[in-house]
Amino acid sequence: MNPLVLWFHKLGSPPYFYRLAGRLLPWLWGLGLISLAVGLYGGLVLAPSDYQQSDAFRIIYVHVPSAWMSLFIYGFMALNGFIALIWRIKLSETLAMAAAPIGAAFTFICLATGSLWGKPMWGTWWTWDARLTSELVLLFLYFGVMGLYQAIEDRRQASRAAAFLALVGIVNLPIVHFSVNWWNTLHQGSTVRLFGPSLIDSRMLWPLLIMAIATKFLFAASLLSRARVDLLELEAGKDWARQVALADGDAA
Amino acid sequence: MSYGTSFSACRALFVRDFSLVWRRRGDALNPVLFAVMVVVLFPFALGPEPNALARISAGTVLVALLLAGLLSLDALFRSDFEDGSLEQLVLSPHPLPLLLACKIAVHWLTTALPLLLVAPLLGELLYLPRSELPVLLAALALSTPLLSLIGAVCVALTVGMRRSGMLLALLVLPLYVPVLIFAAGACNAAGQGLPVLAPLLWLGAGLALTLVLAPLACAAALRISLS
Numbered sequence: 298m299n300p301l302v303l304w305f306h307k308l309g310s311p312p313y314f315y316r317l318a319g320r321l322l323p324w325l326w327g328l329g330l331i332s333l334a335v336g337l338y339g340g341l342v343l344a345p346s347d348y349q350q351s352d353a354f355r356i357i358y359v360h361v362p363s364a365w366m367s368l369f370i371y372g373f374m375a376l377n378g379f380i381a382l383i384w385r386i387k388l389s390e391t392l393a394m395a396a397a398p399i400g401a402a403f404t405f406i407c408l409a410t411g412s413l414w415g416k417p418m419w420g421t422w423w424t425w426d427a428r429l430t431s432e433l434v435l436l437f438l439y440f441g442v443m444g445l446y447q448a449i450e451d452r453r454q455a456s457r458a459a460a461f462l463a464l465v466g467i468v469n470l471p472i473v474h475f476s477v478n479w480w481n482t483l484h485q486g487s488t489v490r491l492f493g494p495s496l497i498d499s500r501m502l503w504p505l506l507i508m509a510i511a512t513k514f515l516f517a518a519s520l521l522s523r524a525r526v527d528l529l530e531l532e533a534g535k536d537w538a539r540q541v542a543l544a545d546g547d548a549a
Numbered sequence: 550m551s552y553g554t555s556f557s558a559c560r561a562l563f564v565r566d567f568s569l570v571w572r573r574r575g576d577a578l579n580p581v582l583f584a585v586m587v588v589v590l591f592p593f594a595l596g597p598e599p600n601a602l603a604r605i606s607a608g609t610v611l612v613a614l615l616l617a618g619l620l621s622l623d624a625l626f627r628s629d630f631e632d633g634s635l636e637q638l639v640l641s642p643h644p645l646p647l648l649l650a651c652k653i654a655v656h657w658l659t660t661a662l663p664l665l666l667v668a669p670l671l672g673e674l675l676y677l678p679r680s681e682l683p684v685l686l687a688a689l690a691l692s693t694p695l696l697s698l699i700g701a702v703c704v705a706l707t708v709g710m711r712r713s714g715m716l717l718a719l720l721v722l723p724l725y726v727p728v729l730i731f732a733a734g735a736c737n738a739a740g741q742g743l744p745v746l747a748p749l750l751w752l753g754a755g756l757a758l759t760l761v762l763a764p765l766a767c768a769a770a771l772r773i774s775l776s
Contacts, residue, residue, distance in 0.1 A: 437723040444719050448710055449774075457773045458706045462720060465702060465766065469724050472755075476727035480734060 309388050311528045312537040318521040325521065329514030336511050339504030347501075356414045358504055362512040363407035367435060370400030370516060374442070375467040378460025388524075390456035391531065393463065394446055395523035399516055401439035408432055427481040431474045438466040452531055558643045559651045566655040569628070581663050584617040588671045599676045606675035607685050607736035613671065614664050614689065615696060615725060619718060621660040622700040625652065626708045626771075635708070639775055646764035649771070653701045653764070661693040684739035684749075688732040691752040698763035699724050705770035728755065 307313045340358030347354040377393035380386055411429065412422045423429070442459045449455035532538045552558075570577050591609050595601055629635040629652075638648055668689055672682055703720040707713040735748040 434723050434726055437719070441720040441723060444716050445706060448707070448713070448716050454773065454776060457776075458770070461770055461773055462703075462706060465724070469727070472727045473723070476730045476751075480730045 309386050311388065311532050311535075314388055315525055315528055315537075315541070318525050322518060322521055322525075325514055325518035329511055329518050332507055332511035332514060336504050336507035339507060344501045344504055345498070350418060353414060353417055354501075356410050358508050360407060360410040360414065361505060362508045363403045363410065364432065365509060366512045366516060367400060367404035367407050367432065369513075370396050370403060371435065371439070371463070371467065371470070374400060374460075375463045378463045381460050382457060382464070387453070387531070388528075390453065390460065391524050391527045392520065393460050394456045395520055395527055396516075397439055397442050397446065397459070397463075399519050399523070401436060401443065403512070403516075404432060404436045404439060408436065425481070427474075427478045430477045430481075431470075434473050434477075435470065438463075438470070442466070552642045555643045555647060558641065559647060562648055562651045563655060566652060567659070570655070570659045577659055578663070580617040580621045580660050581667050583620060584613045584664055584667065584671065587613040587616060588674055591675065603676040603678055606672055606677040607681055607740070608733050609675055610668055610671045610677070610685065611689070611692075611729060611732050611736070614661075614668065614693065615729065617664055618661060618693065618696050618700065619721060621656075622697075622704050622721070623714060623717060625656050625701060625704050630708050635771075636775060639771060645768040645771070649701070649705075649767045650764040653697055653767070656701075657694050657697040661697055665689050665693060678740060681736055681739045684745050685736050687749055688735045688752065691749060691756055692728050692732040695728050695752065695756050695759055696725060698759045698767075699728070702763055702766045702770055705767045706774055708771065708774050728752070731755070 308317070336358065341355055344355070344358075346352045374393045374396040377389040377396070381389040381393060408429070411432075415424065416422050442463050445462055446455050446459040449458055529538050529541065588609060591605070592602060595605075626635055629638070639645060641648065665686070668686060669682060672685060677685065700721050703717060703724070706720065707717050710716070731748040731752045735745045735752070738745045738748065
């Protein structure tokens with residue numbers, strides 16, 4: 298068999314994935330925390346302050362990467378849900394469901410930092426701007442997936458149902474985005490644009506990119522940690538899980 | 550052994566579901582009563598001033614009907630699941646999406662259509678401007694089947710859960726957002742004397758798409774939750 302295909306098949310097996318994730322995790326956490334520190338230092342200290350918003354603009358170093366991650370993780374979850382439904386790969390079910398709370402957390406961070414920034418800049422915590430509204434709907438979609446997953450007793454059936462809902466959601470997401478845009482331009486209120494066409498200065502840009510990388514690593518690390526625990530729970534009756542538990546008991 | 554044609558299966562399903570509803574006619578009126586009561590609450594909360602009520606009337610009627618539809622969704626598969634006929638439906642040799650489309654159609658005819666008929670009364674209670682009424686009815690005629698179809702997919706996912714009410718709302722409401730936006734957009738445009746065709750056409754396009762995809766998705770979801 299082709300070595301790449303062979304590796305892919307092996308990756309689908311829970312014990313192999315459990316060991317591989319265990320080896321990767323320290324690296325991912327380390328790289329994530331280092332790049333987080335560098336990005337935050339660059340963004341909060343090194344980057345020059347904005348001529349209009351002074352230091353308040355620095356919240357974008359948390360806000361914008363979270364917004365990117367909120368969409369990226371939804372895509373990741375739906376992709377894994379798709380794989381889980383078509384090929385019934387147990388690992389994909391676990392990964393999709395482990396990703397949902399992380400995505401919801403990033404979406405929440407994005408909304409919370411946005412409203413913290415909006416209070417001094419726009420003079421309001423919340424405005425029914427198109428982007429804000431679609432981000433809020435995204436948060437509700439995450440909550441729906443998580444709620445459905447928690448509500449069903451059988452874990453595998455729960456993850457299949459929730460993965461299906463995630464797929465329905467990803468079909469719906471562009472429609473929501475489009476309709477909300479249409480709705481807001483119809484009721485033209487106070488138009489507030491986050492950045493407009495103005496190009497961001499490169500001294501401000503590099504910490505943002507570092508933060509984007511940091512959130513990717515942190516997501517990967519958090520995802521693998523959660524997936525490992527979920528796999529142990531799911532496979533609690535299996536031999537390899539018992540061996541892992543025994544080895545942990547000996548080490549302690 | 551012959552199973553009969555899919556057409557006769559659909560007809561049998563129609564007859565069965567209609568007679569079930571007919572034997573409990575009282576229950577069928579509950580969504581209508583609910584919508585009327587929700588609408589009546591608004592003047593109490595906002596004050597009886599006609600101008601203020603007229604401004605929110607179309608949106609209120611839309612939301613009241615949406616919520617009434619949401620509450621009636623749970624009944625779509627509930628009794629069939631409890632007496633086991635839903636599993637027989639899944640096992641039947643006829644295409645499941647077609648059978649589910651029949652069930653959804655009966656559900657729409659028995660719950661959403663009475664709501665649609667009572668909508669002019671609701672509008673009158675809130676001083677809906679006469680010029681907006683035809684647009685509101687057109688928007689409702691296009692959006693209620695959409696809501697039933699989208700809702701059916703989510704109900705199929707929660708079928709078999711004992712307390713699914715709140716969860717169902719959590720699953721369904723984000724998916725209802727675009728429908729509500731276009732339906733309300735048409736009514737608002739009519740209120741301002743703007744052309745209303747574009748949002749109605751969007752609703753129609755959405756309905757055409759959902760009419761094809763939702764029964765398929767509903768069948769897939771039902772297979773997951775009954776497995």
